[in-house]
Amino acid sequence: MIVGFRPGAGFLHRAHPFTPLAITVSVALLAFVLPGTGGPLLLLLAVSLLAVAAGVGGVLAPALVLAIPFWLFLIILHGLLDATPDRAVLIGARITAMLVTFTTAVAVVHPARLVDALLERGLPFSVAYLFAATLQAVPRLRERAREILDAQRCRGLRVRGSLLNRATAVVPLAVPLVLGALTEVDERAMALEARGVGAATSRTPLAPPADHPVERWVRWALLALPAVVLVVRFVG
């Protein structure tokens, strides 16, 4: 399953791209420092409401689908075998809260806006390019892998049988995929060189996302929140 950006005009879509990322980091930490089983469950409720309020309530379905295998094994391992259902709920709520927040961030932050925001903060163009080019390369190579699999099956490749047979079958699948990809490297390298990627000058983003001072404070507060909770718990 591929989760991606969802166009919209909600407050998180309009926010600076670093804000949803700050929420993601904050939730990932809060999931571990909030007390008891109730803390992570409340956090899960809060991030689910946030997704709905931001107009991307649709991400809840894929996030929950991603969480199902975790819950299944947590119920078996901790609920049934270890007889510690509270622990199953605690870890399940943690994981689901992180999944919901992350899918929300992916849905509201357009990769191009994130790249512009990073370039504005001085990130080298090569790093931004790496992430943008990879996002394009992954679906293309997946498609090519499917074509190679179909082609080799047509030629009689057996992908069933003993463990050794199946492991051997991976070689005629992987080698054409990798060699095909490597033949592209020269072409792409020349194209990058022609566009001055190796130049030492920094690039100026055409339309950097607006960043309000209040939003900056909110981000710092979000990142400080887990530390505050930890201190309160430690002192209390």
Added chain:
Amino acid sequence: MAPRLLALIPLAVGINWAMGQFVAATHLPVYLDTVGTVLVAALAGISPALATGVVSQTVLATLGGNVIWLWFLPVQLAVAALAGLAAQRGGFASWRRAVVIGAGVGALAAALSAPIAFFAFGGVTGGGVTVITTVLRALGVPLGPAVVMASVVTDVLDKAVTFTLVRSILIALPGRTAARFPATGRALGRS
């Protein structure tokens, strides 16, 4: 970063992801999600392999929407660094060497992934490794040792297959392509 590496790394990450389709088709109990990273280590060295590991884990977590993968970034980085060191010392010079080094890297990867899986997620990471953990737990093995044993079994097998596969690829490289990546000869013990 050199344009050639900028062109190579996205493709290597794509290979990491695409290998999942071959694993699904063959029903092998491995991930093969570090083939691209190990290949970059053999072709270009440690630093590009580390960059591949970071980009791979970040992008795959983003595309899959599965933030849990980000927690295992240290494992990708360790595999990248160890594969780079192995390649510098001719780690892909023979089939036996590739299998043994791959298994060793797998054991070290398990030493990193098991504590993350146990302490952060109670031994549940949603993958095939959790199935093995559950079976071991059902047989009466305590949770901690079950997580460690499951991680060792899957990671050792996975990395041994990965390193063998990368050796197959390095051997099959056309001379013209291999010449573009001088480190290849050293990885195969030819220089």
